[in-house]
Amino acid sequence: MNLEIKNIEKKYDNTSILNDISFTLQPGIYGLLGANGAGKSTLLRIICGVTRANKGTVNYNNTDIFERFENYRSILGFLPQEFKYYPELTGLKFMMYIAALKGVDKKSARERCEELLKIVGLNDVKNKKIRKYSGGMKQRLGIAQAMINDPKILILDEPTVGLDPKERIKFRNLIGSLSNEKIVILSTHIVSDVAYIADEILIIKKGCLINRGIATELVKEIEGQVWECSIPQKMVAELSTKYIVSNQKHEDDRLILRVISKNRPEENAIQVEPTLEDLYLYYFREEETVA
Numbered sequence: 565m566n567l568e569i570k571n572i573e574k575k576y577d578n579t580s581i582l583n584d585i586s587f588t589l590q591p592g593i594y595g596l597l598g599a600n601g602a603g604k605s606t607l608l609r610i611i612c613g614v615t616r617a618n619k620g621t622v623n624y625n626n627t628d629i630f631e632r633f634e635n636y637r638s639i640l641g642f643l644p645q646e647f648k649y650y651p652e653l654t655g656l657k658f659m660m661y662i663a664a665l666k667g668v669d670k671k672s673a674r675e676r677c678e679e680l681l682k683i684v685g686l687n688d689v690k691n692k693k694i695r696k697y698s699g700g701m702k703q704r705l706g707i708a709q710a711m712i713n714d715p716k717i718l719i720l721d722e723p724t725v726g727l728d729p730k731e732r733i734k735f736r737n738l739i740g741s742l743s744n745e746k747i748v749i750l751s752t753h754i755v756s757d758v759a760y761i762a763d764e765i766l767i768i769k770k771g772c773l774i775n776r777g778i779a780t781e782l783v784k785e786i787e788g789q790v791w792e793c794s795i796p797q798k799m800v801a802e803l804s805t806k807y808i809v810s811n812q813k814h815e816d817d818r819l820i821l822r823v824i825s826k827n828r829p830e831e832n833a834i835q836v837e838p839t840l841e842d843l844y845l846y847y848f849r850e851e852e853t854v855a
């Protein structure tokens with residue numbers, strides 16, 4: 565199985581949103597990482613066939629998705645960024661409704677919906693109205709509905725928005741367990757969401773795919789450029805304007821600063837192993853701080 569994104573370009577009102585994006589995916593979990601507005605949602609919507617690209621194609625097993633779109637839709641699961649939940653329905657009724665929309669036959673629908681609600685840990689609340697669900701529960705319901713047709717390609721757009729740290733961990737474990745033999749693409753601007761579960765990271769910046777690979781390979785780009793130095797409080801402002809500071813923590817009356825810099829930032833600075841968060845900050849420092 566393969567999904568090929570080939571020379572995709574997208575413009576809105578003559579502004580380029582996606583710029584000649586090409587990559588091919590095999591089964592695995594892929595983290596699409598980029599700052600707000602980088603073009604992640606647009607790219608995912610194009611991959612799902614919801615939005616049309618101005619140029620380029622999306623090919624599933626070497627066929628343009630629009631050549632056999634019904635066939636493609638039947639193997640696709642999608643959780644869009646702004647998903648509509650129908651608060652007055654119960655979790656189970658909502659799932660049954662989506663199953664009907666997706667053409668799952670009535671007999672197997674109930675069994676499938678109950679099974680998925682169990683998998684995502686919503687069995688106990690399946691007869692409660694969605695308006696009583698927490699953010700994490702809603703997101704898990706969103707994943708469950710995307711899985712109704714047992715998709716081979718599962719696309720989740722910012723699925724961890726609004727989740728607390730405990731729910732994030734639950735979510736990561738869930739994705740890990742669901743992804744067998746599937747292509748899972750998961751977009752986020754939160755590095756820790758994908759650092760542990762993604763087999764590969766795709767980094768998108770201002771509509772361009774600027775890097776792709778396994779995390780341990782990607783971070784080599786800044787090897788030898790990440791430092792930790794212990795400094796007095798009063799030096800923070802000075803160092804922060806001079807260097808990219810990826811983290812800081814207090815230690816007694818001093819601060820331990822994690823700095824990204826080609827040169828040793830301070831006499832006592834020691835080199836440390838780069839992480840994906842450091843790399844993210846290195847790429848997106850002007851755009852936002854790491855969440």
Ligand SMILES: Nc1ncnc2c1ncn2[C@@H]1O[C@H](COP(=O)(O)OP(=O)(O)OP(=O)(O)O)[C@@H](O)[C@H]1O
Nearest residue numbers: 576581598599600601602603604605606607645722
């Ligand atoms: N329908 C549209 N019409 C005009 N501009 C759009 C439309 N959809 C997206 N854009 C613009 O395209 C750019 C990329 O948006 P997109 O939602 O794809 O980014 P993103 O990386 O998913 O960011 P976010 O996480 O904030 O959603 C933004 O500048 C956005 O304003």
